Amino acid sequence: MSFTYDERIDGALPPVDREALIAALHRLSPTMEVLHEPERLRPYECDGLSAYRTVPLCVVLPETVDEVCAVLELAAKRGVPVVARGAGTGLSGGALPLEKGILLAMSKFNRILEIDASAGIARVQPGVRNLAISQAAAPYGLYYAPDPSSQIACSIGGNVAENAGGVHCLKYGLTVHNILAVDIVTIDGERMTLGAASLDSPGFDLLALFTGSEGMLGVVVEVTVKLLPKPQCQKMLMASFDDVETAGNAVARIIGAGIIPGGLEMMDNLAIRAAEDFIHAGYPVDAAAILLCELDGAASDVDEDLAHVSELLASAGAVEIRIARDEAERLRLWAGRKNAFPAVGRLAPDYYCIDGTIPRRELPGVLKGIAALSDEYGLRVANVFHAGDGNLHPLILFDANRPGELERTEALAGKILELCVAVGGSITGEHGVGREKINHMCVQFSSDEIEFFHAVKAAFDPSRLLNPGKNIPTLHRCAEFGGMHVHHGNVPFRELERF
Amino acid sequence: MSFTYDERIDGALPPVDREALIAALHRLSPTMEVLHEPERLRPYECDGLSAYRTVPLCVVLPETVDEVCAVLELAAKRGVPVVARGAGTGLSGGALPLEKGILLAMSKFNRILEIDASAGIARVQPGVRNLAISQAAAPYGLYYAPDPSSQIACSIGGNVAENAGGVHCLKYGLTVHNILAVDIVTIDGERMTLGAASLDSPGFDLLALFTGSEGMLGVVVEVTVKLLPKPQCQKMLMASFDDVETAGNAVARIIGAGIIPGGLEMMDNLAIRAAEDFIHAGYPVDAAAILLCELDGAASDVDEDLAHVSELLASAGAVEIRIARDEAERLRLWAGRKNAFPAVGRLAPDYYCIDGTIPRRELPGVLKGIAALSDEYGLRVANVFHAGDGNLHPLILFDANRPGELERTEALAGKILELCVAVGGSITGEHGVGREKINHMCVQFSSDEIEFFHAVKAAFDPSRLLNPGKNIPTLHRCAEFGGMHVHHGNVPFRELERF
Secondary structure (H helix, E strand, O other), rough: OOOOOOOHHHOOOOOHHHHHHHHHHHHOOOOEEEEOHHHHHHHOOOOOOOOOOOOOOOOEEEOHHHHHHHHHHHHHHHEEEEOOOOOOOOOOOOOOOOOOOOOEEOOOOEEEEEEEEEOOOOEOOOOOOOHHHHHHHHHEEEEEEOOOOOOOOEEHHHHHHHHHOOOOOOOOOHHOOOEEEEEEEEEOOOOEEEOOOOOOOOOOOHHHHHHOOOOOOOOEEEEEEEEEEEOOEEEEEEEEEOHHHHHHHHHHHHHHHHOOEEEEEEHHHHHHHHHHHHHHHOOOOOOOEEEEEEEEEEEHHHHHHHHHHHHHHOOOOOOOEEEOHHHHHHHHHHHHHHOOOHHHHHOOEEEEEEOEEOOOOHHHHHHHHHHHHHHEEEEOOOOOOOOHHHHHEEEEEOOOOOOOHHHHHHHOOOOOOOHHHHHHOOOOOOOOOOOOOOOOOHHHOOOOHHHHHHHHHHHHHOOOHHHHHHOOOOOHHHHHHHHOOOOEEEEHHHHHHHO | OOOOOOOOHHOOOOOOOOOHHHHHHHHHHOEEEOOOOOHHHHHHOOOOOOOOOOOOOOEEEOHHHHHHHHHHHHHHHHOEEEHHHHOOOOOOOOOOOOOEEEEEEEOOOOEEEEEEEEOOOEEEEEOEEEEHHHHHHHHOOOOOOOOOOOOOEEEEEHHHHHHHOOOOOHHHHHHHHHHHEEEEOOOOOOOOEEOOOOOOOOOOHHHHHOOOHHHOOOOOEEEEOOOOEEEEEEEEEEEEEEEEHHHHHHHHHHHHOOOOOEEEEEEHHHHHHHHHHHHOOOOOOOOOOOEEEEEEOOOHHHHHHHHHHHHHHHHOOOOOOEEEEOOOHHHHHHHHHHHHHHHHHHOOEEEEEEEOOHHHHHHHHHHHHHHHHHHHHOOOOEEEEEEEHHHEEEEEEEEOOOOEEEEHHHHHHHHHHHHHHOOEEEEEOOOOOOOOOOOOHOOOOOOOHHHHHHHHHHOOOOOOOEEOOOOOOHHHHHHHOOOOOOOOOOHHHHHHHOO
């Protein structure tokens, strides 16, 4: 992880005749918006990971699939790289522009094309906001399940690119489990459909391959999503614990009992206090950790599970168990969790959010490990995360203006990710790799595995013009980073000895 | 589809020095079984699609991953193709040997390596039978969800290769939705892990790409599967209809109401009578069609859904609705369905099972279409299928000894698949493409799409030694087959005019 912009990717690209390119883009379609004035490019210089910023060569805002095809065909002919952008809410810099590249902003693709309620399917354009799909489906009693925290703003195209998750993905799956087909445009400007609105698709599963590929294989121009019936009933339970490890063990007990909650979230004391100060959700500020458990389904079923979960939590050592009495309390408890990131953000000038996953059984040990690393690096870490999935979001608090603190934050974040890999987890759960974690891909994967990724990339985009420098590192980069590939079960980290 | 073995694939392969190859295989590992005597090769000449038969050059039965690596490395060095085989129950000829190729039989990889009940995970070798996983998990109250009809015999490695489904995949998904990781050996003899036992895997989703790739990208040597808690309660309902179309509409009504049954199966009159004669399941032999609907989950939930489904079926025109009174009746009703293929098989000397999928809303029209085609070709067709998924299994009855009947069966099966594609479906639901449907891939996909498949294949196996001639047709083959790519929504078939 490096907050300093890596010059090599842009540096390695050939120079582009900017004026000629912009003129050619204008010629493709006289009505297509092409931005090139510095003040109009500025809003596109970063996505949700604002520590990385680059002003693109130009920004193109197509309105039709034909325009997307024409832009990509032109880019391929001229050898100019293209970075596609959804709503710009990504947290790993997947839509970070290149100074010698076109930024293809898909925000004008914002129409819901069809809702087929009886089939439980919606066809939408990629710029449609995640929440807007559920809003449009609501009159039919349906919704779109994946719900990233940014769902009010993030686009479904971006969700596909990053294989986005959310609070409810424990029960309902990631984006890849909730889409049936995507229409893409390849770098050669050809439109293709991957997947189908039926059970299975013959040949290789290119839809799954494409989902989470971070704009490196093609540009999404249409998405067919699954719509699910809204659960009849949702109830919420909060359990408090005297120590973090006990809370971690309780998570494994619930899942081990065969109950799959709609959401199962954990917050530690620092996060609890920050959220309570900010939102007044009614959290116990003295608790070492809380678990928020939402159960959904048929009313009778939910009540049965609620009783069962309460028993499990009590026997797992919860000191207080509170069931939200009404919808208002349920929403208030969620509000604390959903605003936990900005709440923690108020505790320090800067914060940095990490996104690693681990097997659930490793939760207690890894939380202890993070606490030890936090002490070692002298930086506070708040934990707010999708406990049921083992998807951690440690938030490191720091002050970029204090000399050395940014670098210490980077180093600490790196150690936490390496710890996740060492226990059999991975360096990302739902935020993607993007630019942010490209070095840590070298920790996660061997050279052989990275070569496979490159070979797959070459099958779609042999000239490597689609979002270069993201997601898959070069082997050269891995060699420079230090060749620290970690094999699960073969844990070479001195950190682990302490846990 | 052609029952006549296509000589070109073997014909195009270079000659192999059989004696030298066998000697080299023996040298790899003195204890590894290598079969080469004609009478010992015979059992391997076909898989479950016995209309295609080829005796392989030799059969190798490795017992360790190192042996698999060594065999593949040797094959790569000598340019000899390799076909991997699980239990040989595949229905599309995916494990059909090559006469100039090695058959790699994985039957000795039959150990369950680990069951982690608290994590809901099992690690198994690829030769383990599908049902054996559930049996081993049963003491923990867990099971492995995908349940192909062949589950007593088929292996999990073969399930991965074909992305197998089953009666319950409507609710619980296909193989790809129920596995977390596979260890594979590449054609270069390198072991690699795809996927992880945690939420998401960074980089491209190679696990999903590999699942259903029919042994063309690598050989599976270990599978990590998800185990689910056994449903508390299962209940079964049978509804009879006076005509097939009304039954088809009822399926859409149930799913449209937001109910996802554990299984939702349909049988037409020919299948009902055959099954009843054979199994005495208690089916109404005068009904034009029956639906079998199984609901599972918490007991209270199941009762609620059962009442709701009964109402929906009554209002959709069911003439009789019967709820299985006890477990014995439930199992008897299932037994009729599960033995429907052999039961139908008693009606004629030969039968041929087709596996296409269609969007559910097309069920009534496509069933009418199949009936019209059956009349046109003068061949009886029984329908027994996964109605909830839109996964059809028309069974064509014929007599291979009557001149021309085999060819008419082939032609009729082809027309039925083309009809599936024309309404937006696909040429396979759960049986795979294999050798059987390779020509019909040219109907499903455009040349551009097929080129993408080849590029992906080349990323894993540039010398095309893994299972050549299956799954993905050459463009040359498509040109010969007649270039009939059908675009959904753009239906060029005269057959459709009649529906």
